[in-house]
Amino acid sequence: DAKTTQPPSMDCAEGRAANLPCNHSTISGNEYVYWYRQIHSQGPQYIIHGLKNNETNEMASLIITEDRKSSTLILPHATLRDTAVYYCIVGRGGTSYGKLTFGQGTILTVHP
Amino acid sequence: DAGVIQSPRHEVTEMGQEVTLRCKPISGHNSLFWYRQTMMRGLELLIYFNNNVPIDDSGMPEDRFSAKMPNASFSTLKIQPSEPRDSAVYFCASSPSGPSTDTQYFGPGTRLTVL
Numbered sequence: 761d762a763k764t765t766q767p768p769s770m771d772c773a774e775g776r777a778a779n780l781p782c783n784h785s786t787i788s789g790n791e792y793v794y795w796y797r798q799i800h801s802q803g804p805q806y807i808i809h810g811l812k813n814n815e816t817n818e819m820a821s822l823i824i825t826e827d828r829k830s831s832t833l834i835l836p837h838a839t840l841r842d843t844a845v846y847y848c849i850v851g852r853g854g855t856s857y858g859k860l861t862f863g864q865g866t867i868l869t870v871h872p
Numbered sequence: 873d874a875g876v877i878q879s880p881r882h883e884v885t886e887m888g889q890e891v892t893l894r895c896k897p898i899s900g901h902n903s904l905f906w907y908r909q910t911m912m913r914g915l916e917l918l919i920y921f922n923n924n925v926p927i928d929d930s931g932m933p934e935d936r937f938s939a940k941m942p943n944a945s946f947s948t949l950k951i952q953p954s955e956p957r958d959s960a961v962y963f964c965a966s967s968p969s970g971p972s973t974d975t976q977y978f979g980p981g982t983r984l985t986v987l
Contacts, residue, residue: 794975796976798915802980802981803876803963803965803978803979803980803981804915804963804965804976804978805978806975806976806977809975859917859920859928860917860976861917862914862915862916863914864914
């Protein structure tokens with residue numbers, strides 16, 4: 761599976777958009793981009809995933825570049841409860857074995 | 873929906889003792905995963921089951937670790953004998969079959985301390 765690169769930490773003001781980048785330059789054609797987050801002392805939580813089109817759900821938006829070598833997770837109106845470690849993961853998805861390899865992620869701190 | 877249920881939430885034991893962690897996946901999910909998280913190594917996949925059958929146990933650290941899934945609604949992770957380096961948070965996750973196999977739903981975890 762392709763590896764991902766994320767900044768170790770980011771800050772965001774409450775109410776502003778949080779834009780979390782991820783590089784996955786070795787992604788292959790059948791691999792999806794997944795985002796999970798882990799709030800302190802809790803299990804990881806699925807946020808969103810995509811293949812090549814931009815995606816949006818009630819939690820966030822995912823923007824994938826045309827060459828698919830990078831993506832950005834957008835939390836449109838960050839709140840203090842969004843403070844967490846955010847993981848960008850590349851996985852095969854589909855009907856194949858859904859193995860996810862978690863890296864170190866980005867620690868997002870939302871401040872008042 | 874109750875989500876993934878894990879028990880116990882906290883376990884403190886002494887070196888050499890047997891430890892059994894339990895997991896109840898979300899009803900209807902076909903895949904179950906056991907992970908371990910430490911500060912040093914992050915979140916690691918230990919073993920993966922599909923339709924109650926172990927598919928990939930390459931992440932199981934040693935023979936001291938074993939996992940079973942006797943039916944679709946229950947799984948156990950056993951450590952025998954336990955060692956201090958096994959201290960970690962152990963997460964169980966489940967996912968549905970089909971196109972969303974990588975959408976995993978995690979339980980709250982079991983914090984294991986081996987003295």
